[in-house]
Amino acid sequence: MERDVMSFDVVIVGAGAAGLSAACRLKQLAQTQQTEISVCVVEKGSEVGAHIVSGAVIDPKALNELFPDWHERQAPLTVPATEDQILWLRNSTQHWTIPTWLAPKTMHNTGNYIASLGNLCRWLADQAEDLGVEIFPGFPAAEVIYHENGSVRGILTADMGLDAQNTPKSGHMPGMILEAKFTLFSEGCRGHLGKALIEKYALDQNKDPQHYAIGIKELWDIDPVKHQPGLVIHGTGWPLQGDTNGGFFLYHTDNHQIAMGLIVDLNYSNPWVSPFDECQQLKHHPVFAQYLEGGKRVSYGARAIAKGGFNSLPKMTFPGGLLIGCDAGTLNVSRIKGTHTAMKSGMLAAEAILDAMQNQQTEAISFESHFRNSWLYDELFQSKNFGPALHKLGPFWGGAFNTLEQNLFQGRFPLKLHDKKADHLQIKLAAHCLKINYPKPDGLLSFDKLSSVYLSNTNHEEDQPCHLHLHDNKQPYRVNIPLHNEPAQRFCPAGVYEVIEESSQPRLQINAQNCLHCKTCDIKDSGQNIQWLPPEGGGGPNYPNM
Template sequence: MEREVMTFDVLIVGAGPAGLASACRLKQLDPELNICVVEKGSEVGAHILSGAVIDPKALTELFPDWKERGAPLTLATERDEVVLLKDSQSSIKIPHWMAPKSMHNQGNYIASLANLTRWLGEQAEALGVEIFPSFSAADVLYDENMQVKGILTGDMGVGRDNMPKDNFMPGMELHAPFTLFAEGCRGHLGKELIRQFKLDQGKDPQHYGIGLKELWDIDPAKHQPGLVIHGSGWPLQGDTSGGFFLYHAENNQVAVGLIIDLNYSNPWLSPFDEFQQLKHHPLIAQYLEGGNRVSYGARAITKGGYNSLPKMNFPGGMLIGCDAGTLDFSRIKGAHTAMKSGMIAAEAVHHALKNNETDASTFEARYTQSWLYSELYKARNFGPALHKLGRWLGGAFNTLDQGLFNGKLPFTLHDLQEDHASLHRSSESKPITYPKPDGKLSFDKLSSVFLSNTNHEEDQPCHLQLSKEEIPLTVNIPLYDEPAQRYCPAGVYEVIDDDAGKKLQINAQNCLHCKTCDIKDPCQNIQWVPPEGGGGPNYPNM
């Protein structure tokens, strides 16, 4: 098929914080550069989901006058609380001095990362960056020397039978000397590039969590603007680790959420139902009762940090932000680190373009001399300590490591088991029975997906691809009772029992693009690829 070809100086895949910060920095360095950003969401910010308490240090470096420019960071954090939920009714508040320093939030802002991303998009366009929403990146393009030369955007108007429909529009080839991949967590092109260039050689396996979030309008009498609550404990049981957050945002709203590490072993666990259960704890319910849930979403989180960070530059391109894994899990923050990685990448690419080089090889030196490296290095033991030592000992270790030694202990802990390999068989695991939702504090999956504004063109190829169609029938259902029907937070995977026996049904229309299935499937049989551009959630204020 003959395709239209467009050529740019720099091509960026993904209009998130990393991609847009990189685009803006490149334009600041050289206003004449021709820069294109492609975004699979229907608009900039449509697929952005985060807590979020935002550290503004990277934003201040990029735009020192961000307040005058009207950046949507207006509510500074006022008070921190760190809490341990002992059971379904009781809790312990951790004294401020005992909490790890990484959990202190003075100088940060409670905000919508989706709205901050929209604002960054406006700044980028004002600088002359071309942004194309509703364009998914389908494949990496290589030249004869296996150097990245760009991407192929996805075809539009293809039917479920893989045949062109009347509105068919072929994808375009977008070429550039450098392509920056900023797809977010578990980017499907990032996965390919890591394999192709062996970027993770000598690194720990990457680790992930799933984050679920709701936005609520609450009674103004209960609202405490600037209050940040983090905690762990109930309802998570056994070796399941994670934590919750509740942020009092602007306009009498709170953001409430739960993050569960995807190294859990019990296949009966449902992250969605754990989250719904959490909201009934008196500590959370006291704020939500009488309120109105206005939005819901879920997203996988790349949390391996320093130990799992792959080499980020390769011939013709770079991985940046959560596509590489720059989130600082000790702080539960990734926006500022993603932006900084994009800015460092921009400087390395600018240097390479000026010197007619095909690899942004100065990136590594720039990175190791930056606060990004220092921050991630200090936090390198945080996740492995929790995974290896458990909630109590791991928490105590992290308090000591972060508080007393400032992350500079003379050794590094490692977590070498991949998350998907941790799942036990269902026959060896304790079944979990979740209470039915009450429709006031807890809800079902389908009504929640409705609040995410998720939509896909129904007559298109399924973007959740099984490498081997028989695996659900021969392995996942008999050995694990098909865990996808529980770990998916959107009801995409359903086990149907008919006259022919049990089978897996994929309701791709519900997909939130969280990519948990791509991560947690015990056989690594599910491959998430982008659907037709513009499909997926449309988060308004998340």
């Protein structure tokens, strides 16, 4: 098929914190060096920020470097974190408050801000455009294209206007080739292109497998009398049980709103676990109910989180490009933060790209030295044991180890822990696990999946190719349904996967129009049979303030 070709110096896939920071830094450095550089950012969401969901408490460290005058530029960081509470929920009614000195110091939030990451990305996009960056929302990158020598040439954007059988409809628009000297991949956690690049170039060789969690978030308008701007609550415990680990958050932000949610590690073994229902149950605990009762839920979202940390970081450079941000896994799990680290990775990538262009190199080989000499490397290195400790020792003893390492050894404990077993390999037979019967939602504090998806403003054109591919259509009927009671119907937070009971045999139905693009199915399916691919541009959630 004949396709239009557009050429740039740098193409960036994904308008998140990492990609936009890289774009801004490239333009800033080019101005300083009095040179011209063309930068293009493509974003699959209908607008910048539409697919961004995060807690979020943001450390402004990287932002201070990128735009020292961000206050004057009115960046949407207006609620400083003023108080930390760390809790252990003992059961459905009781909790312990953990003294701050008994918690890892990495969980202290003085100097940070409670904010909407989506709004921060919208602001970063404005700064990037002011610097001359071209941003194209609604254009998903469908595949990587390569030169004959195997180096990355650029990307191919997805076709628009195909029906469910991949046949062009009226108004069909073929995807374009965007070629560049360097292509940055900042798709977020479990990016489908990043996944392919890691495999092609063996970027994760001799590394621990990446580990993941699913984060579920809700935004609530609450009674102004109950509102405490700046209060940050983190904790763990009930309702999670067995080897299902994770933690919760509750942040008092501005406009009498709170952001709350639950993060569930995807290394759990019980196929009956439903992270969505765990989150709904959590809200009935008095710690949450005291704020939520009488309030109104106004938004809902979910996203997978790459939390393997330092031990799982792939090699980030390859001929013609780099992986940055959560596409590489730069989140610091010990701090429950990834925005500042993603931004810094993009800024370091920008510096390395300009080095390579000046030296006429096809790989940004100086990135490794920039990275190793940065605070980003030090921060991730110091938290290298945090995730493995929780996985191996559980939340209590793992938490005790992490407090000791972070507070006494400053993150430099001489023993290096590893977690070598991938999350999708942990699932057990349904018959060997405790079946969990979740309480029905009450419509006041807890809700069902479909009403939640409605609040995410998710929309997909119905007559388009299904973007959730099964490598083997028979695998669910051979393995997932009979052996594991199809865990996809529970680990998906949007009701995409549904088992329909029929007289001949159960049938797996994929309701792709509900998809929140969280990527959990691509990660947790035990046979790695589900592949998430981008749907038609602009499809998916439209988060206004997440």
